Amino acid sequence: MWIKFLFFIIFFYFLGVVQNSFFAHFNILGITPNFILIFFFLFTFFAASKNAIFSWQDLFLSITAGLFLDMFSYDYFGVHIILLLIISFFVKKSFSLLREGQERQPIAYFVPLFILSLIFYSLFLSLSSYFFEGLHFSFNFNWAYFVGIIYNLAFAVLFFYIFKKNKLFSGPSRQLKLLP
Amino acid sequence: MDIPLNKQKIALSKILIGVVVLFLFLLVLNLFQKQIKNYFYLLSSPIEKKLWSAGVDSSVFFTSLFNSNGIAQENENLKSENQELLDKISSLQDAARENQAIKEATANNQDKNFKLVLVESMGLDTNNDIISINKGSADGISLNMAVINSQNVLFGKIFKVYKNFSEVILISNENSVLDVKIQQDDPAKAPIHGVIKGKGNLGVYLDLVPTDSEIKSGDILITSALEGIFPKDLLVGKIILKNKSDLKPFQTAEIEPFYNIKNTDKLFVILDYKKEIPAAK
Numbered sequence: 001m002w003i004k005f006l007f008f009i010i011f012f013y014f015l016g017v018v019q020n021s022f023f024a025h026f027n028i029l030g031i032t033p034n035f036i037l038i039f040f041f042l043f044t045f046f047a048a049s050k051n052a053i054f055s056w057q058d059l060f061l062s063i064t065a066g067l068f069l070d071m072f073s074y075d076y077f078g079v080h081i082i083l084l085l086i087i088s089f090f091v092k093k094s095f096s097l098l099r100e101g102q103e104r105q106p107i108a109y110f111v112p113l114f115i116l117s118l119i120f121y122s123l124f125l126s127l128s129s130y131f132f133e134g135l136h137f138s139f140n141f142n143w144a145y146f147v148g149i150i151y152n153l154a155f156a157v158l159f160f161y162i163f164k165k166n167k168l169f170s171g172p173s174r175q176l177k178l179l180p
Numbered sequence: 181m182d183i184p185l186n187k188q189k190i191a192l193s194k195i196l197i198g199v200v201v202l203f204l205f206l207l208v209l210n211l212f213q214k215q216i217k218n219y220f221y222l223l224s225s226p227i228e229k230k231l232w233s234a235g236v237d238s239s240v241f242f243t244s245l246f247n248s249n250g251i252a253q254e255n256e257n258l259k260s261e262n263q264e265l266l267d268k269i270s271s272l273q274d275a276a277r278e279n280q281a282i283k284e285a286t287a288n289n290q291d292k293n294f295k296l297v298l299v300e301s302m303g304l305d306t307n308n309d310i311i312s313i314n315k316g317s318a319d320g321i322s323l324n325m326a327v328i329n330s331q332n333v334l335f336g337k338i339f340k341v342y343k344n345f346s347e348v349i350l351i352s353n354e355n356s357v358l359d360v361k362i363q364q365d366d367p368a369k370a371p372i373h374g375v376i377k378g379k380g381n382l383g384v385y386l387d388l389v390p391t392d393s394e395i396k397s398g399d400i401l402i403t404s405a406l407e408g409i410f411p412k413d414l415l416v417g418k419i420i421l422k423n424k425s426d427l428k429p430f431q432t433a434e435i436e437p438f439y440n441i442k443n444t445d446k447l448f449v450i451l452d453y454k455k456e457i458p459a460a461k
Contacts, residue, residue: 017224018231020303021227021229021302022232022234024303025232025235025236025238025442026235026242027382029381029382029383030380030381032304059198071217072303073305074305074308074310076210078206078210125307138354138355140380144380
């Protein structure tokens, strides 16, 4: 089990370095894909499709991914951690409320949940910059923002199908419950 | 009946302990934030530098692959722009000869005010238009120092300083405001001032230009040094499209900035700029 956690740490670190350095040059209207967020969401989504209970693994994922996002941004430590914890709760809660069909991980659930998480992510960061850094509130739902959502979604959907086809990360086999 | 209550109590106490532990963990991290981030960037900088260079090469390759027609057109545009500039140069040469001695003296004084340190960019935070560079307080860098490239194009200013690396807030950041002058063809005309504001996503726009001022597409914007952070005459961008409305007290314009993150491999931080007090009229 600890190997899985070590994998997450190395994987999220690698994603952070790649998105900050390599993919900075592949921006569209100044937007680059947020791979840490994309993969965090994928891991959480596929785990939630198996079991909608918030577990220690979800907590670890939120802290690890959030820590690396904080490291690569100018925000205080904890901003992204709290943000990803909220997103994780949101995904788990959504799965417990959504009707379960024949398919365990339908794309029809994935896409709207991802888009909502992205919007919430931007809004939360704008608010934290406003309150903690004294910068002006800068959440602009404009054409460039829409393109950014599509750009991130394109990668998210691509990896969604890779995950699904190869049955990657369907969740922990032994669930250590954190919350009832 | 007590068993479910006990379970709830255990769950609540777990949550409480978890929240307290997380809070303490974050508190410690934030207390040592500068040191932690400094060491993290020190360790990551060799990989980031390699990936940054690889990203530049790859993006240039793909840009040329998908934009071959655009490159040919751009080449033609540049040729005709070059011709116009040569024409302007010849007409300005007479005035230039008269001012040559004064210009040399001014240039020398300007150079004496600049002490530059060469830095390399390593990463870009596109959410906030901030780039990270590989030098910090150990190299004499401090807050609000201007960052330029070798062609005197302004990129931004130092926003956060750590021991071995720094973060540069680009002029396209939404919180960035910069006073500029619009270069006039006729040097005898009074300079037109405006303000460059960042609009995020690596874009800027010109604002607060008086409506009676004549600006046009192709006009070059340079720093005015009025706010005392950036030296004067640093290149900022050029006007693409002006927006003038009788209903607004000021005119605005869309700007193509000169800075390009694809060419940010080598940058310079101006360490020792002395604010020039504009001559009173």
